[in-house]
Amino acid sequence: MKLELxxxxxxxxxxxxxxxxxxxxxFVNKEELQKIILEDEHxxxxxxxxxxxxxxxxxxxxxxxxxxxxxxxxxxxVFPGWMSKVETVGTGRTNVLKGAAVVTTGKxxxxxxxxxxxxxxxxxxxxxxxxxxxxxxxxxxxxxLQYAYxxxxxxxxLKAATYLGELAREIEAEEVRTYETPTLIEGIKLYPExxxxxxxxxxxxxxxxxxxxxxxxxIKHSLTTMIxxxxxxxxxxxxxxxxxxxxxxxxxxxxxxxxxxxxxxQHGKTLNFVGVIITNENVYLADKERSSDWSAKLCAFLGLDxxxxxxEGFGNPDTDLxxxxxxxxxxxxxxxxxxxxxxxxxxxxxxxxxxxxxxxxVVTGGNANTVIQLPKMDKIIGHIESVNVIAGGWDGSxxxxxxxxxxxxxxxxxxxxxxxxxxxxx
Numbered sequence: 001m002k003l004e005l006x007x008x009x010x011x012x013x014x015x016x017x018x019x020x021x022x023x024x025x026x027f028v029n030k031e032e033l034q035k036i037i038l039e040d041e042h043x044x045x046x047x048x049x050x051x052x053x054x055x056x057x058x059x060x061x062x063x064x065x066x067x068x069x070x071x072x073x074x075x076x077x078v079f080p081g082w083m084s085k086v087e088t089v090g091t092g093r094t095n096v097l098k099g100a101a102v103v104t105t106g107k108x109x110x111x112x113x114x115x116x117x118x119x120x121x122x123x124x125x126x127x128x129x130x131x132x133x134x135x136x137x138x139x140x141x142x143x144x145l146q147y148a149y150x151x152x153x154x155x156x157x158l159k160a161a162t163y164l165g166e167l168a169r170e171i172e173a174e175e176v177r178t179y180e181t182p183t184l185i186e187g188i189k190l191y192p193e194x195x196x197x198x199x200x201x202x203x204x205x206x207x208x209x210x211x212x213x214x215x216x217x218x219i220k221h222s223l224t225t226m227i228x229x230x231x232x233x234x235x236x237x238x239x240x241x242x243x244x245x246x247x248x249x250x251x252x253x254x255x256x257x258x259x260x261x262x263x264x265x266q267h268g269k270t271l272n273f274v275g276v277i278i279t280n281e282n283v284y285l286a287d288k289e290r291s292s293d294w295s296a297k298l299c300a301f302l303g304l305d306x307x308x309x310x311x312e313g314f315g316n317p318d319t320d321l322x323x324x325x326x327x328x329x330x331x332x333x334x335x336x337x338x339x340x341x342x343x344x345x346x347x348x349x350x351x352x353x354x355x356x357x358x359x360x361x362v363v364t365g366g367n368a369n370t371v372i373q374l375p376k377m378d379k380i381i382g383h384i385e386s387v388n389v390i391a392g393g394w395d396g397s398x399x400x401x402x403x404x405x406x407x408x409x410x411x412x413x414x415x416x417x418x419x420x421x422x423x424x425x426x
Contacts, residue, residue, distance in 0.1 A: 001090050002180040003230035006072065006173030010099035013050050013132035021167045026100055028134060033163055037136065042144045042152040047137040049381045051103070051118050053130050056378035058122075061113030061386040062412045063104040063150075064239050065128055065252040066157045068097040070165035071234065079235035081216020082155065083162045090230035093176075095168040101131045101252060102164065104157040105382040106138045108150050109209055113390055114245020114412035115404075120375045125414040125423055128252070135381050136160060150209055154240055157251070179230050179264050181275060184302065191272040195305040198274045199229070199259055200295050200324055204241050204249070204312040205280040211240035212249075212312075214278065220287075224279040224294035229260045232276070241312075244391040246368045246409040247340050247417050249312050258420045259308055259338070274302050279324065281317040292323035300331045310338040311417045314368070318353040329358040340365035340415035345407070365415035366423035368392070369407050376402030 009024050016027035030048050037046045051057045071077045074092010077084025103116065116128045123129035138156055140149040182190060203212040205220035212219045214227075214237055227236060237254040260276065267273040277298050279291045299307055307328050311321040318339070325335050337359055341351035347367055387398040392409035399405070408414050413421055 001228040001230055002178065003090050003233055004093040005177045005233065006093055006095040007098045007175040007177065008095055008168045008171055008173055010097050010132055013052065013100060013134060015050065019163070019167060021171060026097065026132070026164060026167065033160060036159055036163065037156045040152045040155065042141055042148050043138055043156065044141045045139045046156065049135045049137070051133040051135055051381060053118060053132070055118045057118040058377040058380050058384070059103055059105060059116040059133070059135055060380070060382045060384060061105055061107060061390060062116050062245065063106055063108060063113060063153050063242070064157050065250040065412070066102045066161040067252050067255050068100055068102065068161045068164035069235065069255065070095050070169050072169055076234070078165060079158050079162065079238065081213065082158050082238060086215050088231070089234035089236055090228045094234055095165070095171065095173060097164060097168055099132060100164065101128060101133050102157050102160040103128070103133045103135045104138060104153050105135060106149065106153045107383055107386065108146060108153060109242040113242065113386065115410050116412050117374060117377065120377070121372060122374045122411055125408065125411045125421070127413055127420060127422070134160060134164065137382055146209065150240065150242065154238070158238070179233070181228050181230065181273065184274065187272050187274060191268060194270070194272040196274050196303055197263065197271040197306045197308070198277060198299060198302060198304045199263060200277045200279060200299070200307055200309040202279055202281055202309065202311050202317065202320060202324065203237070204243060204317070206283050206316065209242040213238040213240055219278065219280045220282055222280065224277060224291050224298060226298060227276050227278055229264065229273070229276050232257055232260060243313050244368070244409050245412040246392070246414040247313060247365065248412070249416070249418060250413070253416060253418055253420050256420070257418055259310055259418055274304060281312065281320045283316065288320050288323055292320065292327050295324045296327035296331055299328050299333050304333050306334045308336050308338065314340065314342050315353050322354040322356045322359060326356045326358040336361040336363060338363045338365070338417050338419055340417055341367045342369055343367045345369045345371050363419060365417055365419060365421050366408065368409035368415045371405065372408055374404040374406070
């Protein structure tokens, strides 16, 4: 399966009377986009703002981050099951607004949303401080249930990303990146001497607004299965999570999964990148046993020599991570796990809720309990009072002078377990 990404570099974003891309600037007709989003019966208002790199701006509480893309050639469309028909994606050409993003905010589950600071100390820990962000502040109709509100906010973000992506449909990209996965038989013939490596991508699916969607289906209702790595780049996987901000995989993370990027970079050189296995993270023990059994079974069926496993979340999902690791290792397949740590503010506590001797090759995204100090920002987009209740904050985290003292986990993407972050631990 072969996919080309046409890179449209975006260096600025502004409001204007007409939505368009001129050079490296995106112009957005705010009123037109608001009208599209407010067609949703569950939303009473949609405030749209722009946050640029280096500005004294704080966005809170962040729900999701989405990169605008548009399918310009090939089967299907971007975000299948949501913005396009359910058709297998990951082939043809997709144009990408690189340097731009849509950020959604809303007080859905206040204690499990996060912060994006566009400058200062907090900006160091999130990759989203380097993007030109179109921010949607979405408020529900009174009486709307949380599940309906979350879905409306999720759809609003996808609608806005699709709207911006369409602006690049007729633009000829200056740079085209090509990604291709051969069939299993082709791969063996092409690279008989290279180790066969796969990627087990764990997806949050614990329910209670802890959900991830694949082609529009909540992954908790699926058995462990396989997808082509390029399918993720067309939006086959969508975040529906209201979980701790630091290690939540936003939709942006799935579109730009760095594990997949790095495996493609080494494909045919140091390894044979066979494919991606997606598995869920459920609550009950029987579900965990079933999913990890299938992960190990598929790894063995594919004849893999090595596997990278990335986690999402912490605590309960640590059990899924270790189950996947030890069962795959028991098949004679080497593993490397990617996680983060909740080791206490002094770093002295046990980092994971579960462990096993098989998990002897670990990459960590850092200690989420590390306490940081954030400066006051001149501009707040969203609801600043959420600081005192989000995971990693506490009553009094928001000081009278506008500064914040909190744990690193309040920052969106700070300890991301795909390694898509600027922090680690040793």
